[in-house]
Amino acid sequence: MAFKIALLVMYCLLRCVTSEDLGFKYNGFWLANMNLDSVAVITSGGLLKLTDMTKQQQQGHAFYPSPINFKNSNGSAYSFSTSFVFAIESKYQDISGQGMAFVIAPTRGLQGALPNKMNGRSQGLDISLLPKLPNEKSKLLTIGLPTISSFVLLTAILAVAYYMKRMKKKYAEELEDWELEYGPHRFMYKDLYIATKGFQDKEILGTGGFGRVYRGLLPTSKIQVAVKRVSHESRQGMREFVAEIASLGVASGLIYLHEEWEQVVVHRDVKASNVLLDGELNGRLGDFGLARLYDHGSDPRTTRVVGTLGYLAPEHTRSGKASTSTDVYAFGAFLLEVGCGRRPIEPRAPTEERVLVDWVFSHWNRGEILQAIDSKLGYDYVKEEVELVLKLGLLCSHSEAVARPNMRQILLYLEGAAALPDISSLRISAAGLTFAHGEGFDDFNNSDGNSSTVAASLLSGGR
Structure with missing residues (x-):
């Protein structure tokens, strides 16, 4: 038989209701008035120990010292309640026996009582008096409903966050x-x-x-x-759009510098890297460090040749004089650059492709000028607009200054207010950088009086 240790930890309370209420309470058993037998002892810590691990097959008992009457005068039993804490510790974990922590007996002591000896049926329980177990519905309300509510709330929060993210993305600023x-x-x-x-x-x-x-x-x-x-997916269209607004803005700026200010301002360094866009996407010329001024109607003075290779007009390199026509030549190189996506001079390119104006002219001469456009444009462009930019770039790059249009005419062409005459019989000279005179160009009239005779050789019927 396994050894048992019953430790009464907190207290043992037994209250019997008689004609006079009887009750007793033990907060620990130190100095408690109890009848102990056999091996039952009260430890120094105030615990009631009913077994002894060193003595086999022995157990003790502890009884309240005075008898208690459980019946009243009419013979009915009193009700009572008890509350206690105990522990059973077995020496052998794999076997154990029964034990009693609370007992009501007619006499003190339980001599001859055996674990398997029962003295009758236990007191019946009135199940109707027991507290009811929670039903499934109450579990659903207490457990399922909060869980479902939390899930619905979390789903709603995620849905709102997703909607706000989509709306933010819908109205987001795309930084091109x-x-x-x-x-x-x-x-x-x-x-x-x-x-x-x-x-x-x-x-x-x-x-x-x-x-x-x-x-x-x-x-x-x-x-x-x-x-x-402009479609965000169309990168080609965006590049063409920037080229258009930059070209128009720079042309307007050069008109002001050449004609509308109190003096003539020659920029002398018109090129793509000096073109900026303002907050309204208007093209603006920057870097006026090389600009020169002279009075309207006077001839520019000879200066040291400055500028960027590929944008320098032939007469500028020969005479050292910068004029409005040299700015027009540089603007023509700028037009070809934005239309073709290439620099005016490509030193590492094959010989026939190094000079941009020669390369574009060779394409036009073969009747395939659209083959010279920037390959990044793909097919997202207007054929007439691209042809206008390239042909106008060739016209502005003419070797003779008087054959070039002025900036006011250039702006009219770019805005579509005037039709650009089609380029006719042009030949590239042996130098490869300039145009030789041909024939035609009856419908182009430069505002400068001395330009009409030379310009007449540049444009006519066209391809």
């Missing part, structure tokens, strides 16, 4: 490559989206080669605007 180079634009995409009613088709004013133009009303200022929308 050209913005990194030329500077940011003025309006937020969200404002333009609202102004054009979500870029609806009914607001379309027109369609270009690389975007549509929409009618819009700015939500804050109520100003009517025209918005050109």
Whole structure:
């Protein structure tokens, strides 16, 4: 038989209801008035120990010293309640026997009582008086409902976050490559989206080669605007768009410098790296460190030749005189550069491709000028616009200064206010950098009086 240790840890309370309430309470058994028998002892810590591990087959008992009457005068039993803490510790973990922690007996001591000896049926329990177990519905309400509510709330939060992320992405500012180079634009995409009613088709004013133009009303200022929308997926269209606005802006700037200011300003360093875009995407000339001024109607003085190879007009390198025509020549090189995506001079290119103006002219001479455009444009461009840029670039790059158009005429061509005469019989000279005179060009009239005779040899019927 296994040894048992019953430790009464906290207290043992037995209250019997008689004609006079009887109760007793032990907060530990130190100095408690109890009847102990056999090996039962009270330890120094106040615990009641009923067995002894060193003595086999022995156990002790502890009884309240006075008898208690459980019946009243009419013979019915009193009710009572008890609360206690105990522990059973077996010496052998694989075997154990029964033990009693609380007992009611007619006499003190349990002499002759054996674990397997029962003295009758136990007291029956009235199940109806027991507390009811929680049903499945209450479990659903107490466990399932909070879980479901938490899941629904989390799903709603994620849905709102996803919606806000989509809306933020929808109205997000797309920083294009050209913005990194030329500077940011003025309006937020969200404002333009609202102004054009979500870029609806009914607001379309027109369609270009690389975007549509929409009618819009700015939500804050109520100003009517025209918005050109370039597809973000169309990188080629964006490059062409930047080339267009840069060319128009630079042409307008050179008109002001050459004709509208109180003195003539010759920039002397017109090139792609000196062209910037302002907040409204207007092309602006920068770096006036090489600029020269002279009075209207006077001849420019001879100076040291400065500038960038490929943008220098032939007469500038010969005479050292910079004029409005030399700026026009550089502007022509700039037009060819933005249209072809190449620098005016490519030292490492094959001989026939090193000089951009010669290379473009050779393509035109074979009737395939569109083969000279920037390959990055793909097919996202307007044929007429590209041809205009390339042919105008060739015209501005003419070897004779008087054969070049002035900036005011160039702007009219770029804006479509005047038709550019088609290039006719041109030949590249042995030097490879200049054009020899041909025939034609009856419909081009340069504003400079001395230019018409030479210019007449440049343009006519065309290809």
